[in-house]
Structure formats: C-alpha cells, structure tokens
Amino acid sequence: MARAPATETLPRALTILATAAAVFGPLSLIAYQSFLNAPFFDKNATAGLDAYRFVFADSDFWQAFKNSFLIAAGMTIIAVPLGGMLAFVMERTDLKGRGWIEPLLLVPSFVSPMVLSFGYVVAAGPVGFYTVWARELLGGAPWGIYTVLGMTVIAGLTHVPNVYVYASAALKNLGSDVEEAARVAGASPFRVAANVSLPLILPSLLFSGVLVFFLGFELFGLPLVLGDPEGILVLSTYLYKLTNKLGTPSYHLMAAVAVCIVGITFPLVLLQRVLLKGSRKYASIKGKAGRLRELPLGPWSWVAYGLIFAWIFTAVVVPVSGIALRSFVTNWGEGVNLSEVLTLDNFRQVWGEPTLVRAIWNTVLVGVVGGLLTVICYTAIGFATHRRNDGWSRFVDYLVLVPRAIPGLLVGLAFLWLFLFVKPLTPLRSTLFSVWIAYSVVWLAYGMRLISSSLLQVSPELEEAARSVGASRGRVSRDVTLPLIRYGLLGSWLLVFMIFEREYSTAVYLLAPGTEVIGAQLVSLWQGGAIDMVASLSLVNIVLVAVGLGIALRFGVRLRD
Amino acid sequence: MVRKFSAALVALAAASGVALAQVPAGYPADYAQVVAAAKKEGKVVVYSALDTKAAQPLIRDFNALYPDVKVEYNDMNSTEMYNRFIAEQASGQGGADVMWSSAMDLQVKLVDEGHAMPYASPESKAIPQWANYKSEAYGTTYEPAVIVYNKRLVTGDQIPTDHASLAKILAANPEKYKGKVTTYDIEKSGVGFMFVVQDYKDFPQMDGLVKAFGETSYKVYSSTGNMLEKTSSGEHLLGYNVLGSYALARAKKDPGLGVVMPKDYTLVLSRVIFIGKGAKQPNAAKLWVDYVLSKRGQKVIGDDCQLYSMRDDVEGENTAAALKKKYGGNLKPIPVTGEITQYLDPQKRLAFLAHWKQALHAK
Numbered sequence: 001m002a003r004a005p006a007t008e009t010l011p012r013a014l015t016i017l018a019t020a021a022a023v024f025g026p027l028s029l030i031a032y033q034s035f036l037n038a039p040f041f042d043k044n045a046t047a048g049l050d051a052y053r054f055v056f057a058d059s060d061f062w063q064a065f066k067n068s069f070l071i072a073a074g075m076t077i078i079a080v081p082l083g084g085m086l087a088f089v090m091e092r093t094d095l096k097g098r099g100w101i102e103p104l105l106l107v108p109s110f111v112s113p114m115v116l117s118f119g120y121v122v123a124a125g126p127v128g129f130y131t132v133w134a135r136e137l138l139g140g141a142p143w144g145i146y147t148v149l150g151m152t153v154i155a156g157l158t159h160v161p162n163v164y165v166y167a168s169a170a171l172k173n174l175g176s177d178v179e180e181a182a183r184v185a186g187a188s189p190f191r192v193a194a195n196v197s198l199p200l201i202l203p204s205l206l207f208s209g210v211l212v213f214f215l216g217f218e219l220f221g222l223p224l225v226l227g228d229p230e231g232i233l234v235l236s237t238y239l240y241k242l243t244n245k246l247g248t249p250s251y252h253l254m255a256a257v258a259v260c261i262v263g264i265t266f267p268l269v270l271l272q273r274v275l276l277k278g279s280r281k282y283a284s285i286k287g288k289a290g291r292l293r294e295l296p297l298g299p300w301s302w303v304a305y306g307l308i309f310a311w312i313f314t315a316v317v318v319p320v321s322g323i324a325l326r327s328f329v330t331n332w333g334e335g336v337n338l339s340e341v342l343t344l345d346n347f348r349q350v351w352g353e354p355t356l357v358r359a360i361w362n363t364v365l366v367g368v369v370g371g372l373l374t375v376i377c378y379t380a381i382g383f384a385t386h387r388r389n390d391g392w393s394r395f396v397d398y399l400v401l402v403p404r405a406i407p408g409l410l411v412g413l414a415f416l417w418l419f420l421f422v423k424p425l426t427p428l429r430s431t432l433f434s435v436w437i438a439y440s441v442v443w444l445a446y447g448m449r450l451i452s453s454s455l456l457q458v459s460p461e462l463e464e465a466a467r468s469v470g471a472s473r474g475r476v477s478r479d480v481t482l483p484l485i486r487y488g489l490l491g492s493w494l495l496v497f498m499i500f501e502r503e504y505s506t507a508v509y510l511l512a513p514g515t516e517v518i519g520a521q522l523v524s525l526w527q528g529g530a531i532d533m534v535a536s537l538s539l540v541n542i543v544l545v546a547v548g549l550g551i552a553l554r555f556g557v558r559l560r561d
Numbered sequence: 562m563v564r565k566f567s568a569a570l571v572a573l574a575a576a577s578g579v580a581l582a583q584v585p586a587g588y589p590a591d592y593a594q595v596v597a598a599a600k601k602e603g604k605v606v607v608y609s610a611l612d613t614k615a616a617q618p619l620i621r622d623f624n625a626l627y628p629d630v631k632v633e634y635n636d637m638n639s640t641e642m643y644n645r646f647i648a649e650q651a652s653g654q655g656g657a658d659v660m661w662s663s664a665m666d667l668q669v670k671l672v673d674e675g676h677a678m679p680y681a682s683p684e685s686k687a688i689p690q691w692a693n694y695k696s697e698a699y700g701t702t703y704e705p706a707v708i709v710y711n712k713r714l715v716t717g718d719q720i721p722t723d724h725a726s727l728a729k730i731l732a733a734n735p736e737k738y739k740g741k742v743t744t745y746d747i748e749k750s751g752v753g754f755m756f757v758v759q760d761y762k763d764f765p766q767m768d769g770l771v772k773a774f775g776e777t778s779y780k781v782y783s784s785t786g787n788m789l790e791k792t793s794s795g796e797h798l799l800g801y802n803v804l805g806s807y808a809l810a811r812a813k814k815d816p817g818l819g820v821v822m823p824k825d826y827t828l829v830l831s832r833v834i835f836i837g838k839g840a841k842q843p844n845a846a847k848l849w850v851d852y853v854l855s856k857r858g859q860k861v862i863g864d865d866c867q868l869y870s871m872r873d874d875v876e877g878e879n880t881a882a883a884l885k886k887k888y889g890g891n892l893k894p895i896p897v898t899g900e901i902t903q904y905l906d907p908q909k910r911l912a913f914l915a916h917w918k919q920a921l922h923a924k
Contacts, residue, residue: 041651127795228746229780245748245914247905248667249644331815333794335713355613355634416645420652429654509641512656513606513633524637530612531790 015384016392022441023403025422026414027262030406034255041421051256061257064238071152071223071234072216078156080209082311083163084201088193089304090164091171092179094294096301101308103549107316109161110498110545111323112519114221114526115538116158119319120145121225122326122535127334129325130318146230155222157315159215163208166450169491170204171197173457176293189300203456207449210268214445217261218407220505235261236407251413258410262402320542327535346536356533359516360540362432363501366517367545370436371497374447375489377440378496382451383477387460400448403441408506411442416509430512439499442506447496454488455481494549501545585855588683596627598844604631605845608646608657610639610664611832611868615810618865623852630845638784639664639751643671646837650676653839658846661701661834661853663804664751666901668833672698673899677835680847684854687872691896692831700831700897701853702862703869703881705805706756708821709789709812711798715819723825724764727801731773737798738777743788744801746781748914753783756802756828757917758904759895763826768920774801775921793817804830809879810867822888829884829894831871 029040034052038045055061086105090098108116123130124145134141144150174197182196183189198205220236228237239257242250297304326332329341350356381400385393403411415438419429428434458481466476482489504519511520518541525534584592599605609616613636620632637645639662649656660677662668671677672694681696682688692700708721719734721727731738745753761767780797782788785804789811792800800808805820805827812818834853836846852858856875863870863879870880877883884892895901904910 039647039651041648121791121796122794125794125796229743229782231781241749243640243644243749244751245910246907247751247754247910248670249640250907331793331817333711333796333817335795336817349614353614353617413644417648420648420654426652426654508637509645511637512635525612526784526786530614531786533614 011380012384012392015380016396019381019396019444020399022437023399023444025418026411026441027402027406029414029417030255030258030410033251034259036252039249039251040417051250051252054253055256055260060233060238060241064233064235067148067223067227067232068217068219068234068236070148071155071219072213074149074152075156075159075216076209076213078153079159079163079212080205082157083160083208084167084198084205085190085193086160086308086311087164087167087171088197089297089308091168092176092193092197092295093189093297093301093304095297095304101312103546104312104316105164105308106161106498106549107320107542107546108158109165109495110502110549111320111538111542112221112502112504112522113158113219114225114504114519114522115323115534115541116319117154117222117225118326118526118531118534118538119322120154121322122332123318123322129322129332132334146226146232148227148232151219151222151226151232154226154315155216155219157311159212160311160315162212162215162446163205165491165495166204166208166453167198167201169450169488170201170453170457172487173454174200176295179295180293183295189295189297190303192295204453207453211446211449213268214265214401217265220407220409236409239407240409254410258406262406265401323535323538323542327532327539330532346532347540349533350536350540353533355513355516356521356537359518359521359537360544362435362516363518363541364544366432366436366439367497367500370432370439371493371500373436374440374443374496374500375451375493378444378447378451378492379482379489381448382455383481385452386455386477386481387463401445403444406442408442408503409508412438412506412509415441419510429510430514432515434510435507435515435517438506438510439503442503443496443499446499447492450488450492450495451485454485454491458484498545498549501541585683585851588851592683595844595847599627599842599848600629602842602845603629604633605658605842605849606633606635606656607659607661607849608635608637608642609659609661610636610642611661611866612636615866615868619853619858619861622857622861622865623849626852626857627848630848632849639667643667646671646676650838655837655839655841657837658840658842659834659836659849661832663704663830663832664755665700665830665833665895665897666755666905667751668698668835669694669897669899670902670905672835673902676838678838678840678843678846680836680850682847682851682854684851687856687874688854689871689873689894691894691898692871694833694897694899698833698835698897699850699854700871700894701834701859702806702830702832703871703884703894704830704832705822705869705884705892706802706828706830707805707808708823709792709800709803709808710819710821711792711795712817712819714795715798720819721799721821721823723823724760724770725766725825727799727823728766728770728773731770731777731799735776740778740780741796741798742774742777742779742801743791743797743799744774744779744781744803745788746783747917749781749783752804752830753802754904754910755830755895755901758913759828759893760802763828763893768923771917771920772923775923789818802828806868806879822884824888824891826891826893827888829892831894831897832868833897 033040035047036045037048037050089095090102122128124143131141179192179196182192218236219234223234223237235257239254242253327346329338330343331341381396385396415434419425419434463476463480466480504523507517507520508523518537522534522537584590613634616634620634623632642662646657646660677697679697685693688699708727710720719730721730747754747757785807788800788803789808791797793815808820812820834850836850840846856872859870859872859875862868863875863877867879869884873882904913
C-alpha cells in the first residue's frame with residue numbers, strides 16, 4: 001500500500017488518540033485505585049494488594065460472580081434468537097402492521113432498567129396487579145420474579161431490542177435473492193430465517209450476543225430492585241454494596257471488583273476477534289444488489305403475531321402498565337380497591353419541581369443533540385479503522401470494547417474524579433458536557449458495533465472502484481461509504497438516543513445543578529423513597545421517548561422509500 | 562393547609578420586606594454584615610440527603626426571608642454526598658457550602674477530619690446540648706425510628722407495641738410472617754446500621770429479635786421509601802426501624818399504612834448540618850444554617866417538610882415537644898458526638914456485621 005499523505009493520517013491519529021484518552025483516562029484511574037488501600041486522593045493512601053485479598057476472601061464475591069455468569073449466559077440464550085427472529089419478521093416478510101409494531105419492540109430499551117424492574121414489582125411481584133388477577137382467575141400465579149431464573153428471563157426479554165436493532169440494521173442491507181431462492185426450493189419462512197437470512201448476518205448477531213453478555217455482567221437496576229431484598233447478589237450490586245459495607249466508601253475494593261469484571265470480559269473480546277476473522281465473506285451489499293422483495297408469510301403470520309405479542313406483553317405491557325398504573329394511584333397492593341386511590345397528584349408534583357422539569361429538558365438535550373454528536377464521533381472512529389488492517393485498527397477494536405465492561409456507576413465516578421482533578425476539565429464539571437462524555441464512553445462499544453456492522457457490509461469493490469478512478473481516502477469515505485451506511489447511522493442515532501434516555505447509573509455521581517437527567521434523578525428519588533414521583537417521572541420519560549421515537553421513525557420511513 | 566401556609570408566607574414576606582437588611586431578633590448587630598456579604602455571594606450550594614420535594618417549603622420560606630440568596634439544593638443519598646464532598650475537598654475545588662445529611666456518623670467523621678468550618682451559630686443557645694457538636698456541626702431534626710405495618714393485613718394483637726412484643730409476634734407466627742418482614746440492609750445503609758448499633762445498647766434481647774428476623778427470612782432495603790411502599794402494598798407486613806418522618810407523612814395519605822412508636826424506647830435520628838471548609842459562599846452558608854436552626858425554620862421543618870423539628874420551643878404536631886409530651890422519657894435521641902463514628906473503623910464494623918449474621922442464623 002502506498003504511503004498515505006499527512007492530510008490523511010493526521011485526522012486518523014487524532015481520532016485514535018482522543019478515543020484512547022477518553023477510555024484510558026477513567027480506566028487507568030480505576031486500575032490505579034484498585035492497587036491502593038484508600039481513595040487515591042487521600043494523603044494516607046499506600047500501594048498494596050489488600051483490596052484484592054479482601055474481595056477474593058469474601059464468599060459474597062464468589063456468589064455474586066456465579067449469579068452474574070448464570071444471568072448473563074441465560075439472557076444471551078434468550079435474547080439473541082428472539083431478537084434475530086423478530087428482526088427477520090419485521091424486515092423481510094410481508095407481516096401486516098409492522099409500522100406500528102416496531103416502536104413497541106423498542107420500548108424495553110428506552111425505559112430505565114431500574115424503572116422497568118419497579119414496573120415488574122408492581123405488576124408481577126407477590127402482590128402485583130397481574131399476580132392478584134392471576135390468582136383470582138386461575139387460582140395461582142406460578143412465577144417468582146425475585147429469583148435468579150426470574151431475573152434471567154426478564155433480563156433476556158428486555159434485552160431483545162439490543163439484538164433486534166443490530167440484526168434489523170444488518171438485514172436492511174441484505175439482498176433478498178438468496179432468500180427467494182430458498183423460498184422457491186420450498187423452505188418455510190422460519191426455515192429461511194434460521195438457515196439463510198440469520199446466518200448471513202452472523203457478524204451482527206455475534207456482536208450483539210457478546211454485547212448482551214457484557215450487559216449481563218453489568219446489570220444493575222434489575223438485580224438491585226428484584227434481587228437485593230432476597231440477598232441475591234450479582235457483581236455490580238456486590239460492588240455497590242461495598243460502597244457502604246465498611247461505613248465509608250471503599251473505592252479500592254470497588255475498583256478491584258471493576259478490574260475483575262474487565263478481566264472476565266476481555267477474553268470475550270478476544271473470542272469475538274477470532275469469530276470475525278473471516279468477516280469478508282459476509283459482505284452482502286454487492287455492486288448490483290437487486291430490489292428487496294418481501295417474503296410472503298401466509299398462515300405462518302399467525303405464529304409470528306403470537307410470538308411478537310407474547311413477547312411484547314411480557315416485556316412491555318406488564319411492566320409499563322405497572323408503572324403507569326402506579327403513577328395514577330396513591331397506594332396499591334393486596335386488598336386495595338384501585339378506583340378509590342386514583343390521583344393526579346404524582347404528576348403535579350413533578351411539574352411543580354424545577355429540578356425535575358430541568359431534568360426532563362436535559363435528558364432530551366443529551367439524547368437528541370448529544371446523541372447526534374456521539375454518532376458523529378463514533379463514525380469518525382469507525383472510519384479511522386475501516387479497511388485498514390494494521391495494528392492501530394486492532395488496538396481500536398479492543399479499545400472500544402473496554403469501557404462497556406466497567407459498570408456505568410464506576411465510570412461515572414471515575415469521570416467525576418477526572419473533572420475534579422484534571423485542571424483544564426474542571427470548568428466543564430457542572431455542565432451537561434460531563435454527562436455527555438461519560439455516556440459516550442460508557443456506550444462506546446455498543447454504538448461502535450452498530451457502525452462497524454454497517455461498515456462491514458459495504459463490499460470493498462465499491463470503494464476500490466472509487467479509489468481506482470483517483471478519489472482520495474477521505475473522498476471515498478464521504479461519497480461512497482458514508483451514503484451506503486446511512487441507514488446504519490440513522491439506526492445508531494436512534495439507538496444512542498434511546499440508551500441515553502434510559503441511562504441512569506452513569507450520571508449518578510455527576511448529578512449537580514445543571515446536569516440533572518431523568519435517570520440519575522430517578523435513582524435519587526428512589527433512594528429518598530419518593531416512589532410516587534419515580535413512577536410519574538418514569539411515565540413522562542416513556543412518553544417523551546415514544547414521541548421522539550415516533551418522529552425518528554417517520555423520518556426513517558421517508559428515507560426508506 | 563396549603564392555603565394557610567401561603568397566607569402565612571405572604572404575611573411573613575411582607576414583614577421581612579421591611580426587616581430585610583436588618584438582623585434577626587436576638588442576633589449580634591454585626592450579623593448585618595453577614596447578610597450583606599451573603600447577598601453579594603448570591604447563592605448557597607446545599608448538599609442534602611433530604612429529597613428536594615420535602616425540602617421545597619424550607620427553600621421557599623428561606624427565599625421569602627432572603628430573596629437575593631438563591632438556594633442550589635442538591636439531593637443525593639448520604640454515601641454519594643460523602644463521596645462527592647471528600648473528592649471536592651481533596652481537589653480544593655469546593656462544591657458544597659452546606660452539608661446536611663442523615664448519616665450522622667459520616668457527618669461527624671467529616672467534622673473530625675477537619676472538613677467543617679467552625680461556626681458558633683447565634684441560634685446555639687436554643688439548641689439542646691446533644692445536638693451541638695463542637696460548635697461545628699448541629700443536629701437539626703428529631704426523627705423517630707418506628708415500626709410500620711400493613712393495616713389491612715395486620716390487626717389487633719398482631720400489631721407490635723414495643724421491641725419485645727415484635728420479637729414475640731414474629732416467633733409465634735412464623736408462617737404468617739415468612740418473607741413478610743423488612744428492615745434496613747445494614748451492610749448498605751449507614752442509617753440502618755446506626756439504628757441497630759443503638760438497639761444493641763438499649764435493648765438487651767436484641768439478639769433474640771435479630772434471630773426472629775432470620776427465622777422469617779426477612780427482606781432488606783437501603784431506603785425507607787421502599788420499605789413503606791412494599792409494606793403498604795402487602796408484599797411485606799411489618800417494617801422495622803423505618804424513618805418515622807417519612808412513614809408518618811406517607812401514613813397521612815395512605816390508609817393502608819400503620820405506624821407504631823415502640824413504647825419501651827424510640828430511637829431518634831437528627832440530620833446533621835455543617836458548613837464545608839473552604840466554602841465559596843461562606844456567608845450565605847451561615848444564613849442557611851442559622852435559618853434551619855431558627856425557630857422559624859424549625860417550624861417549617863415540622864409543619865411543612867413533615868420532618869420533626871428538634872427545638873423544644875417550637876410548637877406543632879411534628880415537633881420534638883409534641884413527641885416528648887406523648888412518649889415522655891422513652892425517646893432516645895442519638896447524640897451528635899464523636900462516639901458515633903466508632904463503627905466507621907473497618908475492623909470494628911466487619912466484626913459487628915459478623916455478629917449480626919451470626920445472630921440471624923442462631924439456632
């Protein structure tokens with residue numbers, strides 16, 4: 001390959017450098033902290049392995065490790081096939097009503113897991129609305145959500161959208177000729193999905209599978225709300241418990257646990273690399289891609305409807321109706337006549353609270369404007385490694401996966417430290433910038449995968465064609481690659497918007513006047529016990545995102561024509 | 562009641578409009594300089610473990626008194642508060658002017674480590690001795706630790722009246738209360754931990770009660786709000802060592818929730834306030850602290866924030882005076898002293914937690 005001019009290498013070098021700084025800044029602080037026996041800014045701090053000794057000698061740690069592994073594995077097994085199937089049905093078949101089904105599919109991913117969990121408590125807990133109804137109608141409610149299995153199923157079902165978004169973005173770019181061939185040969189639609197379409201988007205499925213597994217290790221709200229009262233610990237709630245177990249925050253112990261989590265997830269990254277070695281063979285946008293044709297489902301559509309609605313009911317209707325109902329009543333539970341406790345006070349309280357109103361605005365701002373900026377940054381990183389098989393690309397591939405492995409709560413804390421102790425950054429601490437950068441780093445792996453999945457599907461000959469007529473690298477990116485991946489980018493913006501709306505743990509430590517966001521406020525209100533407001537603010541959050549999603553989808557639909 | 566309150570506000574605002582630049586009654590004359598300096602500072606940054614909603618009446622009334630001093634009120638849980646505060650202190654950047662938290666031990670620890678600005682409030686005379694720590698930190702509220710129960714499902718002699726009867730009821734009805742009893746997770750909640758430490762001092766049969774908790778496979782939470790929610794819904798039936806201020810406020814709106822002040826003794830927690838060393842708005846911070854300790858501020862704390870005011874000379878339903886009249890000598894305020902930090906020593910704390918676990922699973 002010819003040596004590239006400086007105008008091409010400099011932006012690339014800067015992009016990689018900035019990414020590395022954003023990732024390793026907080027990470028190295030955490031690693032450093034784990035080898036001390038007091039907060040790093042404490043004058044009495046000395047180096048040592050005490051933190052690791054304490055953690056490894058603690059039986060709670062091993063219990064938490066086991067639970068985390070079970071839940072992460074279980075939810076991946078549930079989420080990946082289901083997400084892939086849903087994507088296939090939505091993207092490749094003639095199923096009616098897809099337009100209004102799609103927003104529903106995405107609902108679980110924009111509700112803060114904390115709130116979703118609370119929704120399940122209110123709806124399906126021991127005295128939840130649905131549990132009481134089931135007991136009256138069926139004589140029993142055979143589910144227990146306060147168990148490892150219950151949490152695994154809920155986590156699996158609520159993470160289906162993560163897989164779905166990746167899979168459907170990949171399917172959008174897939175030519176339909178092979179599917180038609182299978183169909184002509186007599187395969188049923190689900191056979192086509194399982195044997196043709198889904199294998200073709202294997203890179204996306206693998207990426208999303210590994211990410212769901214990551215997320216499993218990072219689950220916080222769900223085990224906090226559902227597992228903690230029962231004493232069921234996972235790694236993140238164990239870490240959280242360490243905040244106070246010794247009376248004062250034990251940063252060194254928390255950091256040691258975080259390092260252990262990274263130690264677990266890093267081999268996964270290596271595995272992922274191996275799996276994707278031969279990614280070229282998955283290139284599926286060819287120079288002469290035919291028009292997409294929808295697969296007729298016929299009687300199979302009922303199976304598809306059944307699958308979709310059973311899932312939507314469990315993952316969306318149950319918790320969201322729980323929260324909604326809770327937001328309109330003063331109290332609930334066994335023996336409460338709901339018609340007697342209806343109220344609108346919970347909403348009046350939210351609107352009467354300037355910090356909460358500001359939190360709503362800030363959340364919109366971080367999601368829409370911040371989300372766009374984030375996608376732009378991610379795309380820049382994506383282009384810095386696209387079609388370059390050198391050491392730097394491999395470095396970035398590992399780099400972007402690292403922050404996702406650290407619990408958001410701790411990344412937020414590390415960023416607070418950075419904003420406090422790195423002088424040039426200090427004026428930014430009380431601005432939304434601090435929240436935005438922390439979010440962007442925490443969700444780096446998540447967003448990058450979507451972008452690189454899209455990039456991978458652009459067949460190299462299109463770019464090579466442009467190169468061969470003399471276009472520069474930048475020109476090729478701008479005029480060939482970028483337009484080809486625009487669906488993927490739009491999808492990423494949507495995805496990033498959604499996850500920024502729901503994010504809660506990362507902003508907890510960054511919460512200050514001016515940086516309030518709904519997620520962090522919910523945690524704060526939950527801690528204070530203002531559950532009326534948690535419920536109503538969650539509903540506001542859901543409505544807000546639903547409106548935003550509606551607009552985005554309209555935009556997307558218009559682009560698709 | 563709201564109307565009455567706003568009428569009072571209007572009256573007060575009218576009165577204070579005249580006296581604005583003047584010194585509150587009984588304060589030294591040079592206090593006028595503090596007020597003037599605070600006005601120039603323009604705001605006070607408060608970190609508090611009391612949620613904004615509950616603190617709103619206090620902020621409004623403070624603003625009626627000092628319209629030129631904006632209150633930047635940040636509510637967060639007490640551990641976060643501590644985390645942020647020590648990080649900010651170490652970085653020398655400052656953040657909080659005033660720290661106001663229910664984690665009494667953490668607050669005292671911060672004072673002991675020199676993070677507070679010594680300040681002899683002009684209100685100190687009216688504050689009980691137990692609530693004044695070295696003229697640096699002050700107790701501000703009088704919040705009892707109570708037992709809550711679900712009124713629909715727990716009735717008659719099933720309602721505990723004191724610590725001993727609670728232990729007896731649990732022991733006598735293991736089936737009914739299986740998984741239905743809740744209290745603080747003392748590994749996670751500093752407040753819950755502090756209550757239990759005091760319980761061991763005041764209740765000789767505490768081990769027995771802990772054992773009863775263990776036998777009912779009790780459920781634990783890190784905040785009072787969750788315990789109230791789940792006791793009200795019937796998921797749990799009894800909640801132990803719940804913050805009475807929140808419980809009584811909720812019980813007023815929620816007919817399903819009953820509240821018991823244990824007859825033998827009732828622990829009382831007091832939110833501790835102090836001014837951060839190196840506060841950027843030290844004068845505004847003084848105004849806030851003095852206001853919270855003042856008769857006027859205490860009245861709002863009792864009547865409108867539904868916490869319990871600590872001063873003996875404040876009258877009303879939610880006051881120390883009213884509680885003392887009703888329960889007499891059985892109220893045990895946890896004093897704001899250096900002694901409460903003893904379990905912040907990791908070894909001591911782990912030993913205590915180990916004892917607790919052992920008592921839970923005692924045969």
